[in-house]
Amino acid sequence: MRKIKTLLNKIKNNKISINKALDELRILPYEDLGFAKIDSHRTLRRGFPEVVFGDGKTTEEIFEICKRIIKNQEILLLTRANKSIYNKLKKFQKRIKFDESSRLVYLESKKAKKRGLILVITAGTADSKVANEALITARVMGNRVKLLLDVGVAGVHRLFAHIKLLQRANVLIVIAGMEGALASVVSGIVSKPVIAVPTSVGYGASFKGIAPLLTMLNSCSPGVSVVNIDNGFGAGYFASMINK
Amino acid sequence: MRKIKTLLNKIKNNKISINKALDELRILPYEDLGFAKIDSHRTLRRGFPEVVFGDGKTTEEIFEICKRIIKNQEILLLTRANKSIYNKLKKFQKRIKFDESSRLVYLESKKAKKRGLILVITAGTADSKVANEALITARVMGNRVKLLLDVGVAGVHRLFAHIKLLQRANVLIVIAGMEGALASVVSGIVSKPVIAVPTSVGYGASFKGIAPLLTMLNSCSPGVSVVNIDNGFGAGYFASMINK
Amino acid sequence: MRKIKTLLNKIKNNKISINKALDELRILPYEDLGFAKIDSHRTLRRGFPEVVFGDGKTTEEIFEICKRIIKNQEILLLTRANKSIYNKLKKFQKRIKFDESSRLVYLESKKAKKRGLILVITAGTADSKVANEALITARVMGNRVKLLLDVGVAGVHRLFAHIKLLQRANVLIVIAGMEGALASVVSGIVSKPVIAVPTSVGYGASFKGIAPLLTMLNSCSPGVSVVNIDNGFGAGYFASMINK
Amino acid sequence: MRKIKTLLNKIKNNKISINKALDELRILPYEDLGFAKIDSHRTLRRGFPEVVFGDGKTTEEIFEICKRIIKNQEILLLTRANKSIYNKLKKFQKRIKFDESSRLVYLESKKAKKRGLILVITAGTADSKVANEALITARVMGNRVKLLLDVGVAGVHRLFAHIKLLQRANVLIVIAGMEGALASVVSGIVSKPVIAVPTSVGYGASFKGIAPLLTMLNSCSPGVSVVNIDNGFGAGYFASMINK
Amino acid sequence: MRKIKTLLNKIKNNKISINKALDELRILPYEDLGFAKIDSHRTLRRGFPEVVFGDGKTTEEIFEICKRIIKNQEILLLTRANKSIYNKLKKFQKRIKFDESSRLVYLESKKAKKRGLILVITAGTADSKVANEALITARVMGNRVKLLLDVGVAGVHRLFAHIKLLQRANVLIVIAGMEGALASVVSGIVSKPVIAVPTSVGYGASFKGIAPLLTMLNSCSPGVSVVNIDNGFGAGYFASMINK
Amino acid sequence: MRKIKTLLNKIKNNKISINKALDELRILPYEDLGFAKIDSHRTLRRGFPEVVFGDGKTTEEIFEICKRIIKNQEILLLTRANKSIYNKLKKFQKRIKFDESSRLVYLESKKAKKRGLILVITAGTADSKVANEALITARVMGNRVKLLLDVGVAGVHRLFAHIKLLQRANVLIVIAGMEGALASVVSGIVSKPVIAVPTSVGYGASFKGIAPLLTMLNSCSPGVSVVNIDNGFGAGYFASMINK
């Protein structure tokens, strides 16, 4: 920033020709001005700071990053965390929480009002880890959320018993392993976007999530899009973007 | 047969010792006696002659095989046929029929009463070629059959509108491409065996039937088993075996 | 509908006991009342009639279905069409259009105001067939749309030249074959949902779209979700759902 | 149920018009009447309560579910169990058994007569875990069962030594890893349905069961259908459905 | 050759020092002496000239190569040929033959006595193209050969009817598509090496030969080795090597 | 055996008609006479008893099977063994040996003369486990064997330094992971059959042996056939069959 300001002042004071200034500007932006600025723009617009990915970072690194975020903002989302990093952050800010199943450490804004309704639906109880990751992500990002567990297509009436809830949601996240057929069925009932999350739950030819991934990509019902296997965070984040 | 008879006569007439006869018997059965016998046993028991696979045989070969079957029995099933072989057989036996979509040439028994009810269900209209192959196979093999088209899971109510028909069937064949979720949903409604047939209908990541194949193998509903991609004949044949 | 009315009248007139009526109701809904109703509900809510899939249907069937839709509504969307069906429908309703590259036949509402902005972005010119399918689908469904062609990541500055347009869009559809990296880059610049469409364009190890599909599913930028390979229609439909 | 009864009473007592009642009925069924009813229907028809899947549930949850089933019915089938849950249930009902190899906890009906004959055949001794899962499932569901171990195709005479047993069975379950060829050979000998179960037993290019899965799907003998890799339970359940 | 002779003569005549000669020799062999020599060694030992692969060569190139081989030797084997190249070679040497199914052009030695017995076995009639390629390759290379068609495992008795022939063979080539189980069954009956050739014959999940390839690689019977999909030539060549 | 003898005696003593005897014979062979006999035939011909596969059997079962084999024959081969079963067998027969790297327990015949020469070649030192399995299998089966380690194609001169040894061998087993190119190179130098064994040694895109497996199947040199990934036993067994 300073560099550019100095440059512009030089122009003003006729210490540099316009053509010369032009040449310097051409390479300057990438280092000092443009892109870094865009980044803070984004944060301001979203009302949501950078998410911290816990994997591949040391506990110390994570702690330093999170501390800085908490100081500046009132909210935090840290994925792939563990209990020890949680305990360390807890001492720093009491309101921080930890969800063991989804391995999320998070801090919700005290004042923020929740928007709309994001409904997280799972085919089986074994999908609940991924469901919690989606649910908490969406809630921390400022959305009202609900969870509907264990309504897989093998007993499709369980799903229909909740038809009003389904139709009230603004965005639906459908989480399913094994054959992953639930996304298509849900999408056929509602008129809102359905985000499908294949999970690696299953045996044999589910191939760690490939089977439900293909099922969901091939959904015969328009209105379904897919995120990566087990990527509850991505689904929650995407749903939040839609819900704004 | 003659060889064995001769051998036994030799024993009877003391022209050969029992130990010597024993040695000869050990290798004889595989050539003359045993297995060929089993084969005709099978045909008799099934009340159904050998199915003729049209692929990889010349028109002349197919014609000769079919002629012999028609002479001996009143029924015939020829897969992967074409119009020219049909026309040739038609001259030989007027009651023979040809279904162009499934490429089956067949002759139904005049007198045979149809058994039970095999219901063939498809997810979309594009699956009807495979459905016809299953339907005709099952009918020629002596079963009552019905067809329920275009009841895919994107509008699951279309399926429920036929719930009584579904529950009346003895065996159900579910044929679906794209995401193939229909088999699980049907199986969750009925208490009869469901045979799932993945089809190569679909775009992109359906990978010529791999997507519905995996979906069906990973069905979360017990009571589903699977045959090869597009294998309507196999499904009809298997359903007929169950229905007997 | 009549059946239920008759039943309720019987109750009113004491011609049937309440328990008996209850028993009949339990199975009735699936045949006559419930689900068909839901379906029309959906159409009303969406302001958009059923999309017609052209594949696997005869020209005659397609014509009949489209005629009925055009009569009732002012808009139509028919996928996987061809020139002959277009010519036939053209005689029936002059305003119908045909896009050869995407094989869509469509009729746009005369009066409807377009909502928001859906931006369709492609990595290369060879992706334009899929792009047109997405674009027209979204436009017919009542959205304002724009197309940004040939801004792949091999020359990322081409993309940045349009940064204001990118940031103005409400939803972005990114279409890319080969390595499919464009979706991540776009998502990193904007704060709106990005729908990624892998295409089968590419050579060798792109494996008919598997390479960009995997790239997009593994996007390191949250805010990306994926539809099936070459599924421009699905992307346009999903974007329209978000944009409402 | 109460809601509907109340509604019908209102009609009877003229407290609501028929048209108004109709409107309420349209949305009611999914919540209170229809599907839950269907579910108990199914249980009654099958003479077999819900199977409990042990995976992804806490010991406490499993215990509560099983207790309730045992109270109402005389039989129980719990998959993916372990010794601790078995010991806990054992105190509650002494007749409960545990098969360590297949991880099944089960309770057989005291009085029920066994039907027909389901023959479970394995290619090698290493397939016996999956075989036991199929065998016990079928027995608990009320079928007579037999086990034929280690008759793989590398020494096909071992299979033929049992030809009479094979031909006496009503349904055959063939369990094989490695190359999985046994299903085709067995199917060629008998005239009854063969359910093939690929197992993940094998080395190198068996790819955890993909090799036998493909072998079985491509069986050149009609009369074979396939369930998921290692899915002994699914095979036993499907066989039982056929055997009824 | 001349270069080396010259060099050695120089040593003899003291025109070059031994150390200098050594230096020249170090690089010489690769260009002029060593490997080309090895090559003719091989041809002499094998009694069989280079096989000519027809793919990717022009008709003219093939003709020139074949002409030279025919002049020097009495035998020829040209794969992936066609009728036009055959007709051209026919004029040059009348005894040349062409097998259309396997696309082989070949010339058998007039005098050579055939060795041993190589038995070529196929599962179905559709595998006969590959079988012919194996058969003719082995015969041209000087082996006695027999063909046993259509003895797939769906009717294993057909195979056993020929058990004596199977046991008389020195090497067996088993050719099968679909599930490819025949190799294991044959290997279990004989005590000679079995060469398995998967074929791309089959539907759906045979995936152009992957299914039988995996089956054969995973054969539970030791004594089976595998060549590439549809590679009849490779099997015939390998069998011939063993039979010598 | 007794059953047949009794039957033949009945014929001799006219206690049964020849036709009646014929009927009984038709089903008898499979249970008592035929196949078991074939089995011992095979053992006699091969001069080699059944190989014992250690996987999936209890220590007790293995011990019992091995004891019986050792009593009858002078040789033994037990795969996938461990030290404890070795120690147990050692007490029973002192000459038994154990190779820890290949997990083989074996007993070589004292008197048998070794035949021919089987050369086992590896690309890297990491392939030596599989090499030892092949080497010992071939030696126990009565072949002379040699081992040539670490002559991979990255330094092809290491291979050529042993060209005479290569050309002296009757059969060659080439064991390679990573890219598996060694088999083609070896086969191009010698005129004897080459058995290729892909190993799961390698990183990244070797995919646990798929890369070298495909390399070997696609060898551009005729005279190569392939066994399963890491299947040293299968290669040794197959080589021994050829060497006889």
Add this chain to the structure above:
Amino acid sequence: MRKIKTLLNKIKNNKISINKALDELRILPYEDLGFAKIDSHRTLRRGFPEVVFGDGKTTEEIFEICKRIIKNQEILLLTRANKSIYNKLKKFQKRIKFDESSRLVYLESKKAKKRGLILVITAGTADSKVANEALITARVMGNRVKLLLDVGVAGVHRLFAHIKLLQRANVLIVIAGMEGALASVVSGIVSKPVIAVPTSVGYGASFKGIAPLLTMLNSCSPGVSVVNIDNGFGAGYFASMINK
């Protein structure tokens, strides 16, 4: 460019405050100044204009693009071309050439001196299409090039006969289908970078180039890197970058 100049003039003339100018600059660069500039920078540095990809563009579009390039520069490279576009360009500039096998249209600089030596090596004659694409690309980009055909590893001596040529090259491009082993062998002989190009030439389990691709990626010899299947252009381009 003009926009920025205007802006800077405004500063100079005090018509805009420095802070205001800063704000405008932040977004300006991406549209008008920065990246387009970088692009021409690149072209100047490389001495090589944009390569034109012929696929997915109309003949008219290609013609217009090429005309403009030819006017400005003396060289041109157009991939995936055909004869008709060549004929059209030929009229415009006589020195343009067309290579039918590689589908390249190109114009070489008249004056440019060729640098270094790039050696293009193929395993078989069928790989020559890809080889020509690599060769011409490298030559047009200003490199000396040589072609060495048909030196696959099945006869490794053919390669060694050219060892001096191999060692003289600055960069080597190795093109191979089938098993693709040639890259490792070549890399083991030379001390220069080897670029490996897998080709889709091959049968059966070469899977359209996957087999050689995996082989090359897993090369046990460091000094090998890989481009996409059949991507001769990419290899030539990369080699040229190294050779500069």
Add this chain to the structure above:
Amino acid sequence: MRKIKTLLNKIKNNKISINKALDELRILPYEDLGFAKIDSHRTLRRGFPEVVFGDGKTTEEIFEICKRIIKNQEILLLTRANKSIYNKLKKFQKRIKFDESSRLVYLESKKAKKRGLILVITAGTADSKVANEALITARVMGNRVKLLLDVGVAGVHRLFAHIKLLQRANVLIVIAGMEGALASVVSGIVSKPVIAVPTSVGYGASFKGIAPLLTMLNSCSPGVSVVNIDNGFGAGYFASMINK
């Protein structure tokens, strides 16, 4: 060497005829003269001794090999090492270092001047293990190196902030997991060769590195070539070859 010398002396002394000598020479080279010589040639040319692969060798073997290399040369590179082998070598030569993350043990030359600039770029912090392997390999081989961490495409401005550094490098190594798009973006900015290394970092459908591998192979930017998944060593080695 001695053998050849003896032979040449015999020629000189007329103790052997030239033809006889010729015959002996034909087979000699492979054992004693040629290839071993080539090998030392290579080491001399490269100024870099053999790299030692730690995998599959005992600590003792590694120690002996490394000791010999250190004695002769001043540099060493040992991959896949561990702390215990490092400690052992440390006692032998104090200047040896160990990088735990990349598992490299190495010794840098004291005097050697570093050449050029190889820039190692990673998409995320989790890719740093592979980055260190590439970095140290290139440095030990005599190159100047720099590391640029965590500049993935989700925030492409982070990359542009370093554009001058990117453009100064002679070779660039781009290391990325997840979607691997960074290589294309970097290549589009610079005019130097980019070596792409896919890593196995990622979740779900990254399939242990297949996703970034395919992305990189399909890069739409020419000037990218790829090494095996996680193969930092291979990338560093290849970059060093280019940089010379």
